[in-house]
Structure formats: C-alpha cells, structure tokens
Amino acid sequence: MPAFPYxxxxxxxxxxxxxxxxxxxxxxxxxxxxxxxxxxPAEIFLNRYGEEIRRRTFTLTDPSGRDLALRPDLTIxxxxxxxxxxxxxxxxxxxxxxxxxxxxxxxxxxxxxxxAGVELLGQDDRAAGDAEILxxxxxxxxxxxxxxxxxxxxxxxxxGALVDAxxxxxxxxxxLKRHFWRPGYVESLLYWLSHGDGTLxxxxxxxxxxxxxxxxxxxxxxxxxxxxxxxxxxxxxxEAASLRLENRVAGAVTQLLDISGPAEEALGKxxxxxxxxxxxxxxxxxxMEARLAVLRGLGVDPAQIQFTAHFGRNMEYYTGFVFELxxxxxxxxxxxxxxGRYDSMMEMLxxxxxxxxxxxxxxxxxVLAARTAPQVMGGV
Amino acid sequence: xxxxxxxxxSKGRLKEQCNDWFAGAGVVMEQTAGARGYRASFAGFDDxxxxxxxxxxxxxxxxxxxxxxxxxxxxxxxxxxxELEGHLHLIxxxxxxxxxxxxxxxxxxxxxxxxxxxxxxxxxxAQTHRRRLRVATKYAQLTRSFFAQQxxxxxxxxxxxxxxxxxxxxxxxxxxxxxxxxxxxxRDNGLKVLDDGVILKSQAQLAASLTAEWSAEAxxxxxxxxxxxxxxxxxxxALAAHLSA
Numbered sequence: 001m002p003a004f005p006y007x008x009x010x011x012x013x014x015x016x017x018x019x020x021x022x023x024x025x026x027x028x029x030x031x032x033x034x035x036x037x038x039x040x041p042a043e044i045f046l047n048r049y050g051e052e053i054r055r056r057t058f059t060l061t062d063p064s065g066r067d068l069a070l071r072p073d074l075t076i077x078x079x080x081x082x083x084x085x086x087x088x089x090x091x092x093x094x095x096x097x098x099x100x101x102x103x104x105x106x107x108x109x110x111x112x113x114x115x116a117g118v119e120l121l122g123q124d125d126r127a128a129g130d131a132e133i134l135x136x137x138x139x140x141x142x143x144x145x146x147x148x149x150x151x152x153x154x155x156x157x158x159x160g161a162l163v164d165a166x167x168x169x170x171x172x173x174x175x176l177k178r179h180f181w182r183p184g185y186v187e188s189l190l191y192w193l194s195h196g197d198g199t200l201x202x203x204x205x206x207x208x209x210x211x212x213x214x215x216x217x218x219x220x221x222x223x224x225x226x227x228x229x230x231x232x233x234x235x236x237x238x239e240a241a242s243l244r245l246e247n248r249v250a251g252a253v254t255q256l257l258d259i260s261g262p263a264e265e266a267l268g269k270x271x272x273x274x275x276x277x278x279x280x281x282x283x284x285x286x287x288m289e290a291r292l293a294v295l296r297g298l299g300v301d302p303a304q305i306q307f308t309a310h311f312g313r314n315m316e317y318y319t320g321f322v323f324e325l326x327x328x329x330x331x332x333x334x335x336x337x338x339x340g341r342y343d344s345m346m347e348m349l350x351x352x353x354x355x356x357x358x359x360x361x362x363x364x365x366x367v368l369a370a371r372t373a374p375q376v377m378g379g380v
Numbered sequence: 381x382x383x384x385x386x387x388x389x390s391k392g393r394l395k396e397q398c399n400d401w402f403a404g405a406g407v408v409m410e411q412t413a414g415a416r417g418y419r420a421s422f423a424g425f426d427d428x429x430x431x432x433x434x435x436x437x438x439x440x441x442x443x444x445x446x447x448x449x450x451x452x453x454x455x456x457x458x459x460x461x462x463e464l465e466g467h468l469h470l471i472x473x474x475x476x477x478x479x480x481x482x483x484x485x486x487x488x489x490x491x492x493x494x495x496x497x498x499x500x501x502x503x504x505x506a507q508t509h510r511r512r513l514r515v516a517t518k519y520a521q522l523t524r525s526f527f528a529q530q531x532x533x534x535x536x537x538x539x540x541x542x543x544x545x546x547x548x549x550x551x552x553x554x555x556x557x558x559x560x561x562x563x564x565x566x567r568d569n570g571l572k573v574l575d576d577g578v579i580l581k582s583q584a585q586l587a588a589s590l591t592a593e594w595s596a597e598a599x600x601x602x603x604x605x606x607x608x609x610x611x612x613x614x615x616x617x618a619l620a621a622h623l624s625a
Contacts, residue, residue: 046512046536054536055524171500178503185531212490219487219570222548222555223505223513226488232501233491348510 001110001365003103014368015114019096021143022116022362026094029136031118034093036077038100042067044080044349056101058111070100075119075342075359080349082121089122089355096364116140117339117361121346127287129358130321130341131294137325137337137360138298144364145371146336149327150304153263153291154311156180157320157341158270158284162256165279166249168193169239180310187254194250209233252277256309263292263307270309291321317342321358327370336370337362382421382429383597384605386449387441390418390432394584397476398451405609427601442468445591448598449605455481455519455559455582462521469588469622471606471615477584479559481519483526483577486548487570494575495530498555502534505554512536516544516553519579523557526579545569594623 007015023033042059046069058070071077074095082091096116103109118136123129141149156177163176172193179185209230221229252273259269267288274281288307295305311322320341327336339360346355388402388409389395399409402422409430412419420430433441439456441447451474461467485492492498505513513535517523520537527535538553545565547553557579560566566573586609588602599620606615 055528174503175496175500178499179531209490213488216486216488216490216570220549220551221488222486223509223551224489224501224554228504229489229491232504236491348506350510 001113003107003109003111005110005112005365011368015364018144018364018368019114019116022140022364023094023096025140025143026116026118026136029092029132031092031094034078034081034095035097036071036074036081036095038071038098040069040071040077042069044076045069045072055104058100058102072101073099073361074115074117075361076345076349078119079121079345079357082355083346083350087121090124091121092118093121094118114364115361116364117359119357119359121357122355123358124356126320126341126356126358127290129356130287130291133339133358133360134291134294134321134323135298137323137339137362138295138300140360140362141325141327141337141367144367146327146367149325149336149370150306151295151300152306152308152311152324152326153288154308154322155284155288155320156318156322158281158288158309159257161281161284162253162274162279165281166245166253168245169235171235171239186257186310190245190250190254193245194247206230206234249277252279258309260308260310261306262303263288263305264302266307266309267292287321317345317348319343323360327367328373329366329369330373334366334370335363336366382601383427383595384449384601385429385431385447385592386451386605387431387433387438387447388451389435389438391434394435394451394453394477395432398474398584401474401476402609407605407608422605425601425605427597428605442587442589443591445589445593447589448592448594448602449586449588451584451586453477453479453582454585455479455522455580457585457587458580458582459519459521462525467590469590469619471586471588471619472610472613474584474586477582479561479582480573480578481522481557481559481580481582482566482573483515483523483579484545484556484558484560484566484571484573485554487572492574495532495577498574498577499530499532499534502532506534513555514538514553515555515557516540516547517557518542518544519557519559522579526557530576545571588619588622590622590624599623 027033045057046054053072057072060068062068074097078093078095094117096114098112099115100112103111118133120129120133159180160177163173166173176186176189179189213226213229256270256273259266267285271285292305296302318340320343322340323338324335325337326333328334337360341358343354343356345357388398402409408423409420410423412421418432420432422428422430431447435452435456438450438452439460442450442457443460454470457468464470483495485498492501502513515523515535516538518540520539523537540547544556544558546569547556548571549569556571563573603616609615
C-alpha cells in the first residue's frame, strides 16, 4: 500500500462488502458497533500512554492552541468512552474505521488504514474472554474468505508469573516485567543481576535519609512527595543488600525467553525447563493449553500455531495473552490481525477499579489482499 | 549570486568566536555595505556569500538545503535532524561553543542518580498519578531518541521555549532536558545532572547541507575555502564523498 492510499470504486466496494460481513459476524455474537471521532484530544494518547505511541501519532494544534490527535487506534477512545459513560460490564463493542499512523523511518508504509475490531470489557472470567476473542478472530478471517493462515501466540502473564517466582526485590521484578517487550533488554538485566556485585552507595537508615533531604530543602520536590523519596531510598538500600540472582536461575529464564516453535512442542520445553529450577507456573501454562484447545476445536492445524515465549507485541499496553494472525499476500507473509489482553488500560483511562479487557483488530485491507492473492500451501 | 552560501551566527559570543576562528585561519570577513549587516563576504573568496543568521535558522536552513555551509551548535543540528545521514555532514568541530545537552532532576530526588532510577520513578509516577511524568525541553527530538535508547517510555515531553531550568520549581514539569556549560544554572535551580544523563557533548560545528544544490562552481568554491581553513586536513574530500554526483 502506498503512503497515501487512494481508494478506487472497486476497492471501496470490496472493502465495504468485507466490512459488512465482519460487522454482521460481530453483531451476531452480541457486539454493538460504535465509532469514536477521528480527531481526538491528544491528551488521552499522550498522557496515558508513552512516547512510543506518541511517536506514531499525528498530532496537531487547533487555532485555540488545544492539542489534537488523529486516532492511532480505536481501542483507546472506545475504552475511554466506556469509562466516561460509566458503562455496565461486560460490554461488547465492535468497530470498523480508519486509523492514522506516522511511520517514522518507513516512508513506504501507509499513513492511514482500516481496522475492524472487537473489545470485550469487564468479562471477569478471563479464560472465557480470551477464548471468545480468539475464536472471533479466527472466524473473522474465515468469514472474509481467508482459509490459510497461521498464528503466533504468547502470554505476558507467563513471564510476569515467572518473575514473581524469582527471589528478587519488588523494584527489580517490576523492572523486568516492564521491559519484557523490549528485545534483548530483559536478557541484559538478567545478566547484570547474576554477575553484578550489587553494591549501591545509599544511606540505610531513615535518619540518614532525612538529613540528606534536609540538606536539599531548597530544591523542588518536582511532583513527588518527601515520603515517596524516603521510601524509595530505603527500598534501594535494602535491595542492594539482597540483590543476587543465582546464575542457574537467571540462565533458565534467559533460555526460556528463547523458546519458540510449534505450540505443543514449545510448551513442553517450557515445562521441562521450569522443572529444572523448581518453578511452578502450572496455572499460566494451563491457561495456554486451554487456548490451544479452543483453536483445535475450531479446526486450526496445530502445526500452524507458533508459541514464542518472548512475544509481547511492540505496543505498550498488553498485559497477558497476545496473538497475531498471519496470511500471505502476493509479496509474502503479512500480519492480518492481532490482539490480546490489556487489563490495565481501563484504570489508566480513569476507571475507579480494575476492569478486564481483551480485544482484537483486523487489518482489513491486508485481509483483502491476502484473499485475492494466489495461495500456496505451507505456513509462515 | 555567489556560487556558495555560508551562514554564520549573527549575534552574541558565538558570532565573535566564529569570526576569530575564520580570521585565525586567514579568512577575513568583510561586511557588505548597505546590506544592514546580514550579508558579508570573505576577502579573496568572491564565489562565497556569507549570510548572518540566528543559530537556529542556520540549522534549519542547512536541513532545508537553502544554504551550503553553516556554523552552528551541534545540539541544534542534531535536534533538527536526529539522523544526520543524507541530510547533513559535520565538516569540523571548531573547538568553541562547548555545551552538554543533559537530563536533570531535582537534587531533592536523592534516590535518583541514573537513567535506570529515572525509569523506575517514571513508571511509579504513571501508576500513582495516572499520567506521565513531564519532561520540559526545547530538544524534543534528542530527548525522544535518547529516552528510547535508554528504554524509558513512561514520560511525556512538554515543549519549553525558554528558562527550562525553572520548570520543576514552577510545577510545569518534573524533569528537564537542557543545555549546560558549567552546571551553575542547574545548581542554582536545585537541579542535578544524572550520572549517565549526558545526551550530547556539543560544540560549534562547520556543517554542510547534503540536500543543497551543489553546482560545479559551488563545489570548487567549497574546495578552495576548506583547503584554506585546514590545509592539512582532507576536509573537502570527506565532504565530497557524501555529495551525490
């Protein structure tokens, strides 16, 4: 697709037909269509989410000086509306519309494209929620006439549970989880943890810390409280004293992150590896098995399902199960759908209590291209 | 119209140091009469037109290809285009106008010494306040690429037009990215530079635009000028390697 696509009447018709089929499917499963404004207050994308999203968001200033953004996805505005409108849960919402993405360094990629998708908010039975969305994603491709596709799956919760099982201070656990989605970063943190000497020159007692802070009484607290600074300093001192991760354990975690392959086989490797370090992630692994069972039930060829342990999607908001569906267009493999669980989003957008959330978006133009491309056998 | 255009800073200490540097290399600037002080020439270099512009304009004019050569701060050049390749060629650091672009936080943040600490605080801040920690700066591009390289994403940039160092005390931002020479201004405002928070060690640079029109005459004039400025160095050869044929 060109950077600035032009839709001729034939492609509009084909896209519309495909969109109707998708929306009919979603509606038959109880998802009601909604449509947020194309132009959004920039704040919801920039303040709640980080620079990574900002980097890919077109922003502009209106004549009164207000910062606006062209929606880079529909998930965030839909979730925000659900919070503002105080929706009752579970809520099932579907959409089909244009999104806009700045593609820094990749001028050949389109700056706008259509996405059709579903959001399932406040479904407390997470396994059921994951299964419902995964099923819909597979059915959506089939409704569009794409028969040959493969899946990539992963689970950020699996890594989170693994980190929680390690004998590490909380600060380090949260650091590892936070950086899970960055290639290579977790590995380097683990290396540092198992090889560093752990010494940190920080005062250890509250009185010492208070004295240090009093000496900086002229300096601004800059958005933090005195108590916050004291608590973190105390935490760092305690952490420095205890910071050590067995080589063996760090090595196992690194190996685990490398596991990737046909799902059944890869999960077997994960189990075997965890056994060697006596870490029990049975409930997370069972959740993954359950998703595989859902796919088997849908008749998806197990050989076409790839589990990748470090797969976290390169968006910042996913918190659990993640998946991508891949097909082929005339140039090769292309990601046609993606989704997963983002349980922290509703709170980030102002919900008073946690609201579970799982969803999926379909790149409809790519689906169309995949459907009309000559199909070859074999996976991606 | 002269074959080659070169811009130098139109005011302040940078202008004086720049004139001294050219004079030291035997290139003497002559103010053009009637041009209100914004046009000049070098004695003996009839093919070179010298323009006096603000340091910021020089960076953007080089990027736009409106001038061939310019002297300005490396900080401004890199902010204009983080990826220099294909846009700009740094010909020579001139040994003046030294300044560091740094990440600075309040000295009251005694628990924050490194970018890794800042990352923790950013994440905790986003969680408790439900909004991102704000970084005030006029170097949005440099900040974005440095923070990305340091794997920090839980922040947002607030553009600052001036007096950035006052932002944490004024409550308009929690952290700043700013330029510093001695660190005195930061200290006066109760701020400190993070141990690994130096984004760029900047100095005045003689830079060439790779997107300008490089006619044969412009190339010849440039080769002659660079040969005079640094007879021992292969300055023009290094630049020519980046110019398209």
